[in-house]
Amino acid sequence: MIVSLCKRRGFIFQSSEIYGGLASTWDYGPLGAELKRNLKEAWWRSNVFERDDVEGLDASILMHPSVWMASGHVSSFEDTLVDCKSCNKRFKIEHIPSNKKCPECGGQITEARQFNLMLKTHLGPVEESGSLTYLRPETAQGIFVNFQNVVNSMRKRVPFGIAQIGKSFRNEVTTGNFTFRSREFEQMEIEFFVKPGTDEEWYRRWVDERFNWYLKLGIKKENLNKREHEKTELAHYAKACTDIEYRFPFGWSELEGIANRTDFDLKQHMKLSGQNLEYFDDETKERYLPYVIEPSGGIDRSILAFLVDSYREEKVKDDKRVVLGLNKSLAPLKAAVLPLLRNRPEIVKLAKEITNDLKKNFKAMYDDTASIGRLYRRQDEIGTPYCITVDVDSLSDSKVTVRDRDTMVQERVDVAKIKEYMVEKLKS
Ligand code: ATP
Secondary structure (H helix, E strand, O other): OHHHHHHHOOOEEEOOHHHOOOOOOEEEOHHHHHHHHHHHHHHHHHHHHOOOOEEEEOOOOEOOHHHHHHOOHHHHOEEEEEEEOOOOOEEEHHHOOOOOEOOOOOOEEOOOEEEEOOEEEEOOOOOOHHHEEEEOOOOHHHHHOOHHHHHHHHOOOOOEEEEEEEEEEOOOOOOEOHHHEOOEEEEEEEEEEEOOOOHHHHHHHHHHHHHHHHHHOOOOHHHEEEEEOOHHHOOOOOOEEEEEEEEEOOEEEEEEEEEEEEOHHHHHHHHHHOOOOOEEEOOOOEEEOOEEEEEEEEHHHHHHHHHHHHEEEEEEOOEEEEEEOOOOOOOOOOEEEEEOOOOOHHHHHHHHHHHHHHHOOOOEEEOOOOOHHHHHHHHHHOOOOEEEEEOHHHHHHOEEEEEEOOOOOEEEEEHHHHHHHHHHHHHO
């Protein structure tokens, strides 16, 4: 349902579709691009603008190859894979049931093999080992290597965090489930540096903080879960980790992970770079390597969760309507201006004037390509919170009808006040 809506309405397309597509890579269409921008904006606003203990960063995707030696990704960023001898499907070892049979067809499986998930590339004209580097598999390392730069340039004191949104790449082998596991995706990550000993308290705080962020943006509570990792599941750098899971149509799966990365990364970078990355607390005169709490979420997985969660079908009299009940701040379009009669030039003119004025504040569109009923349905389906209709009466009383997406309640509003009214409504 969601996959077809995404394509039909311009949210998400398969990458290189005219060539048959490229596995596990996706393109965001006109509405998807708006939704993505809005989601990033919401994350940045609540984590960078509204906090005074987090600063932003935008590091490059390409990094010195030693970074990936230090981080442990060259030696241990691996999946253990098995293949089914009957249906030839490939699975991660952790998805194989205890009977050691294929989870899909029950067939016999092969021996396990290790597979490094980093995508390799060569810099410069010669493809030799010296020019080998990787496309980053996480944005976090760009933050660690800039830790001292941010401390010094912004005069930050621990505890504080560095936030970053950006592309990451993983050569995932077990793919599928739409955008959930892509080879190119975007992450929204914070590395929050704390004094050792205070790490467990900060870890708990961030788990709650991030869980509540999804709720505040409208994800239904019954579809969100916290799952603390068993010691045996932890990544090579982590002391503790909690996944925020969403109830996707294919089952509970990770939306975001909050990990206590200890001082693993800074220590490793200190070792391999030979630079002292210790923090000096000029009040207590202590020198130490901070511990790091990392909330690491995926933009693409969040978008999928918000789409799935907000999708609903409703009966309206004898008709059906599909609604994307997206939070207003995430909705790709905030308002659609619709002329009731498209063959009346004065109505069209007024509707276009209103649209152009609204566009100065937010994304709005003019549409006269169908009857009003169809236009409403179309906007409901893409989650537009308000439709503004200009009719014959508007020409004499200078009022327009504003229709609410969720309640379908209609209200007459003065044309002169419409922008102010909308700005107020969109805040709520
Ligand atoms: P999984 O076990 O599902 O592969 P992970 O534990 O490897 O995920 P992390 O390394 O914790 O994921 O990455 C942090 C976040 O980045 C994840 O919670 C997810 O939202 C996102 N992410 C990771 N891999 C992908 C991917 N291949 N496609 C889309 N998003 C991803």
